[in-house]
Structures are given as C-alpha cells and as structure tokens.
Amino acid sequence: MTSRKAGSGAAGGKSAPRGGAPAQERELRAQGRKTMRKLLDAGQIVFEQRGYHAARVDDVVRMAKTSHGTFYLYFSNKEDLFKALAEDAMAQMAGLGNDLGPITPDEAGREAVRAWIERFFDVYSKHSTVIRAWTEGEIVDNDLGRQGQKLLTKLAQQLAARIEETDAADAADPQIAALSCLAMLERFTYLVQSRQISFERDEMLDSLAAVTHAGFFGGADAGKSRRLRRAR
Amino acid sequence: MTSRKAGSGAAGGKSAPRGGAPAQERELRAQGRKTMRKLLDAGQIVFEQRGYHAARVDDVVRMAKTSHGTFYLYFSNKEDLFKALAEDAMAQMAGLGNDLGPITPDEAGREAVRAWIERFFDVYSKHSTVIRAWTEGEIVDNDLGRQGQKLLTKLAQQLAARIEETDAADAADPQIAALSCLAMLERFTYLVQSRQISFERDEMLDSLAAVTHAGFFGGADAGKSRRLRRAR
Amino acid sequence: MTSRKAGSGAAGGKSAPRGGAPAQERELRAQGRKTMRKLLDAGQIVFEQRGYHAARVDDVVRMAKTSHGTFYLYFSNKEDLFKALAEDAMAQMAGLGNDLGPITPDEAGREAVRAWIERFFDVYSKHSTVIRAWTEGEIVDNDLGRQGQKLLTKLAQQLAARIEETDAADAADPQIAALSCLAMLERFTYLVQSRQISFERDEMLDSLAAVTHAGFFGGADAGKSRRLRRAR
Amino acid sequence: MTSRKAGSGAAGGKSAPRGGAPAQERELRAQGRKTMRKLLDAGQIVFEQRGYHAARVDDVVRMAKTSHGTFYLYFSNKEDLFKALAEDAMAQMAGLGNDLGPITPDEAGREAVRAWIERFFDVYSKHSTVIRAWTEGEIVDNDLGRQGQKLLTKLAQQLAARIEETDAADAADPQIAALSCLAMLERFTYLVQSRQISFERDEMLDSLAAVTHAGFFGGADAGKSRRLRRAR
C-alpha cells in the first residue's frame, strides 16, 4: 500500500540529511523492498504495543530482525517511520469520505449509515494505534498534524454535505454535527479497540447506526431496528 | 481540591521502603501544603503545555520555583504527580453523573441536555490534558487505568439510565448509546481544546445539544432550535 | 560507656564546624543526654542492619524517633556518629589485651586460652558490625583507621609477649603468630556473627581453643579435649 | 579467564525487558570482546583503588577510555560488573581446594602446607578487593552471597578432609578447624594486602606454615623451622 521511496519524510525535514545516504530518495531493489516492508510491519506492531513514545527504535529493529544501522538506511528517524505508517492510514481513512451516499430518514437510510459505520470501524481498527498517536497532540510534528487536520476537515465536509441534505440540518450546524459524528465514531471505536469496552459486533453496529441516523440525519427510528432489539 | 497526603503510589523500590521516602503518607504543615500545591499547579500547567511524555520533572520544578530534591519529597516520581492530578480530574468528572435529571423529548429536555453538556465541557476543559493523557493507553499504570475504566462505566450507567427512560431506548442499546454519547462529547471537546477545530461557544453547545437530544434521548427537534438557526 | 561530649569527632575534622553550634563541645543536660543515647542506640542498630554505607542518616533519625535537625545537633555527620560507636567498641576490645595471662602447654593453658577466646567472642559479638565496618578499608577516615591500627598492634604485642614465653616461639615469629591468631579469631567470629557459618557454642570454643593452643602456644593436645570429643 | 557473555544478572527493570538491553546474553565479536575486557580490567582497578561503594561507573568508564553508554551495553549496572569479577575470583579460589594433598606431621608436611599457603596468598592477592567486598555483607546481592557461601563450604570440606587424616582431628572438630584455618589465612592476607600490617614475604610464609602445621595438622615443630629461625 505504501509506495513511498526510502526516507521520504525527512525530505522536507528541518535539517537536511547528513553525510551518508539514509534519507535520500532512492529506488529499491527486491531485497531492499523486503527489508523496508519488514521494518514497516515491525513498526506497526511496536507502535501498537507500546505507543509512539514508549516505542524504541531498538524494539522495531529487533522485531524486524535487522540492525540499527539498517533502520537508518531506510528511515531518517523514528518519526519518519511513524509518518510512513500514518500516511498510509490517512489515505485509507480519506477513502471513507467518498463511500457515503445520500441518507434518507427511513430504514434504508439507516441501513446505509450502518454499512458506512461498519467500513469506518474496520478501516480504523486496522490502523488504530497509528491513528490514535497522530490524533494526539503528542506528535509535535506539524507536517503530520496539518495532514491530519486536512483529513479531518475533508471527511467532515463530505459528511456535512450529506447532513445538509436532510431535515436535521435545521437543528444543528452541519459542520458541527459532522465533526461530532466523527468524534463519536472515532472515540467509540478506539474504546473498543483498546479493550476498554466490549460489545458484540452486530449489536454495537446496530446501536451506533440508530443513534447516528436519528441524531445526525434526522432519521425516524422505526421498523427494523426496533424489531431487531425485540427479537433478542 | 486535592486532599491526598504526600505521595500516592507504592514506593516500588527494589528493597525495603527507603528512607524519609517521598511516597510515604505524612501529615503536612502549612508550609508543606503550600509547596505541594505549588507543585500540583506547576504540574497541571506543564502537562498541559508539553504533554505527559515531553514533560520533565525539571520543568515542573522550575515552574514551581523549587528544587529537584523538594519534588521528590512530595511525589515519588513524575507519574506519581500525574496520578494525583488525574485522580483530582476523575473526581470532578465523576460528579457529572449526578447532574443529569430525566430528559423529556420536548424543548425543556433539550435545554437540560444543553446545560449538562455545558458543564461537561467546562469540567473537561479544566482538566483536558490530564484526562487526555490518562485516556490514552500511554500512562501504563494499571491502577489509574482501572480507575478510569470505573469512572467511564459509572458515567455510562447513569447516562444509560436516563436514556432508558425515553423512547430512544427502543432503537439502541442504552449502554452503547450512553458510551457513544460520552465518546462524542469527550472527543469533540478534546478537538476544541487542542485547537484542532474551533467554533463559537453558543453555536457549538446548541448543535451538540440538538444532536444529542435527537440521537440519544429520542428528542423531537422542533421549535426553538430551528428558529434559532433561522434567525442567524 | 561513651562519655564523649557532643560532636567530638568533628573537632579534629577537616572543615571547622560552620555557623551554628552542632559540632561544638558542650555539656548536656538530662534531656540532651537522653536524645544522644537514642541516637547512639539507633545508630548501632542501623549500622548493624544495613552496613555503614547503606545506612542513611534518615534511617537513624527515624529509628531514634527524632528529626534530621536534631541529629546534626549532636553529631556533625554520619561518620561522626560512627566514630563514636567505633571508639566505644575499640575501648572494649583493647581491654582484652590485659586479660590474658601466661599460657602453659598443658591442659590448664588450654583452659586459659579457651576462657580468653570466649571473652573475645562475646566482646566482638556485641560490636561486630561497627568493628567490621571499621576493619574494612572502606571507611577512609584516617583518624579512625589509625586508631584501629594502633589497637591491632597493641593487642598483637600483648599476645606476642605471651607466645614468646612458650616453646612455639621457636617455630614462628611471635608477632606474625599473634596477628595470625587475631586474624583467625576475628574472622571466625565474624563468620558466625554474620550467619555465614553456624556451630554449637561449646563445641566451637573447644575447637578454637584446641587449635589456638596447639598452633600458637605450643600446646600438647592431650587429655581433656580428646576425651571431650570421644564422649560426644 | 572470564568466559561469560555480556551482562549476567536479571534485567530487573520494572516492566518488560527493555530494548537492546545490556543484560541480555549476546555473542560478541572481536571488538566487542576487546571492549568487554577493557571494562573488566578497568573495573578491577577501580574497585581496587576506591572500594566497591566509592567506585563510580564514571571512574570505570574513564579508565577504560570508553563511554557511559558503552558500559551499559555490556553490564546492566555497577553490581553486574562486580559480579563478573567476583565470579572470576571465586573460580580461582575454588581451584585451591584441589591443590592440597595429605599432610604429614613431619617437615615434609610443613613444606606442603607452606607451598599451599603461598598459592593461597598469591591467588587471594590478585583478587583481594573483589573478594573483600564480596566477603563483607556489603554487597547485598543474595545470589553472590550464596555462591560465596558455597565456595567457603567447599574449600572448608576439602581442608577438613585433610585435617581428618591427621592426629589433630582428635583435638578439634575438623570442620571448625578447617574454617578457622581459612579464616586465619583470609584475614591475614587481607591485612597484608591492605597495608595494615607488613612483613617480609618468606618470614611470613614460614611462620604461617608453622602455626598452621602445628595447630591444624598436628605437626611437630622440630628441625628445620627451628633452625631456620636461629639462622636469622
């Protein structure tokens, strides 16, 4: 998924790459690509396990079964690795914006909402740690922060457009509503992902869909959802 | 606000409890209490400014205009100080659970929701960094994590009880709905607090109240909110 | 036993006592003497438990149920307290030198040796930690080191005199033999005291007396000791 | 002499085993082995010069002409380095147990004793500081303490076996006698080593051999030793 060249992140970094070659863009041969992938995978896992700050280059290197020296052949520093992963995650998340069509207040609309939430949930889950770390103010890197902001804004706008098409837009500012919706989904998914709460998947998606449909898209909650719950 | 004695955590040293150890409970005199307060305040600010990880004991000490040694007279380490602040924050947040009465689907209900959200917003804002840091898995301390969990659960239960009284309970599991609601408020507030998004306060509260009322409490969005928006 | 005035040790220390009064010689009233005794007793115990280096003033102070400030009212520093205890111990040990009369090669001689070893053992035991710490090169204080040296020399000379009176003096240099004897007794007692070895008291004294009598005083090991062992 | 891998102790950190942790066993290349040796040698010297407690990692590092970071690449802390040296010393000392054959009461026996004491003296001297520090209870590490105990016991047993073969066994318990003998040699050597006493080497060995032979092995002190002394 990542198609970046080696050490892309540092290209625009504050201090130009020193002496050697680490952070220079260069095309990689087969072996090089394999090593890079090992490092990215290891990074994913390590950031997942320990969080951005607690993660040590050494952890990544050991997990990837390679050496410190090699790491810096591919990434100019820890942040650079993180950025590579984060950009990947962002691209995936950005895709969600296009996946949502107009939402009707009826059951069909609720179904559409549910389907979209499911996609959101799955994409987020795959990249949760990375997203989490970047969401926080902790990664001070402005570049990444700005990109995250841009993503958030873009998703919110696309969502706001859908909201605006509905009655609900009378009650709440669509932009605010859209951000609230994203906030809710993001946080809820995070809580599930980090095992702080735990629910059965279908039930969870049903409920999220219900409140989202009713709260943000003016949905009238009738029919199916009610019946579903009764059946249980 | 904080009524804890000096030091909270277990000493945790390798051998027997050390000397005049910082982490032992001791009664403080006037001067001692003053110094402790200075340190707590400084901690609050420093964690706010730099985040948990970037914060150094040195920063706290400098801000409190005291010495390293003194710091360790009151807290056994950075985490211990953080815990003190976090417990404070938790206590405040926990108070919110009792502030919410039954919510009707009419305008009065929406007003009640708005008032509650406002309180949530204000309390959260006062402790945002601390809450944020503890919310993230970043602070590894399990004790604190467990306390946070407990707080979340308790708040969710109280909220769920209110939701259950309404029609909306048919559409979504009250527990899930309650957690979604908290997730939304928490994250939205955080985004505002961290300057990632920015809105005019009243507009923001109105909109949050509207979606919350409609989405979680089965509120019918009529009357005032609609007129409000039109007037703008 | 200790009749020193407050802070005697520091009198000849390198840096003269600063500002206040801590290390000045002064006569103590009843309460003062009581406090001093508390500190000395506490010191004895703490040095015993943790060894000189690991012992912290704080430990002493806590054990004596008094304060840091008070400690420095009576002793100019940790070493000063130690010295007070050590001098006490030395005085007691020095007394041993006079307790040994001429040793005959017969059973009576062996009995005399045994009685003396017993005294040695008991005196040493009462002050073992302090003696141990001072024996080591670790306490760099030259003053104390010199005093220890003097004590060793004096004891050795008195012992050598007794050895010289016997036949054994032909085989070994009395001075060397005397020091060997003290070395043996000191170390053996230490091993017992520190629980590194463990024997029944009478058996231990019998055996030590036997080897000492035979090895250092030319004793012929006949009679009683042999019978004793057989009887067992 | 030392064949240990890098780091010996358990990591002992509070959480999971840290990064490229120093205390993990790793195979070393030529350069690594060289550095490790430099550190061991430096440690030997520094412990010698300043004693265990006064020795700072910084001293070792400076003497080895390397960096702090490097030190922790090879040893997890000061104690770990010490342990490495101590184990080395123990191994050497343990070897002494096998070097002592049966002791006859005649002059040949005394010569054998003398030769053995000489070996004891030399081995001990080479490792005196390390042995001393470990002998004292000062190094709290229980593992090392237990190893020391084991060594002492083993040496004592081998010595006791030799004593048991002689007449002297009637007069004293061989186990106690053996330990007394070791105590004497250890302490005497230590006193010499630490410059607290000083003798001409041959004279010292002659005398020690004489008292040892007579006291522990039932030696009759006739002939040579007497003549030797007269000749002086």
Added chain:
DNA sequence: GATGAATGAGATTTCATTCAT
C-alpha cells in the same frame, strides 16, 4: 546493503547537610 559497536546528551533519583521557625 547490512551490521554490531559506540556515543553522549539528557532525564531521573538519592541523600547528606543546612535553614527557618
């Protein structure tokens, strides 16, 4: 390309000693 080794700035923590009441 790859690697093990080295570095050193920086953060944390301890504790003997002094101060102010």
Added chain:
DNA sequence: TATGAATGAAATCTCATTCAT
C-alpha cells in the same frame, strides 16, 4: 532544644543516532 522543610551536587541509566567494517 527540637523540628519539618528545602537544597543541590552527584550518581545512575536510557536511547536516538552515528560510525567503521
């Protein structure tokens, strides 16, 4: 006399990054 509070110099340890094969 007594005390709790404060100090700060030292010591330990970590880890991102660079170097030399």
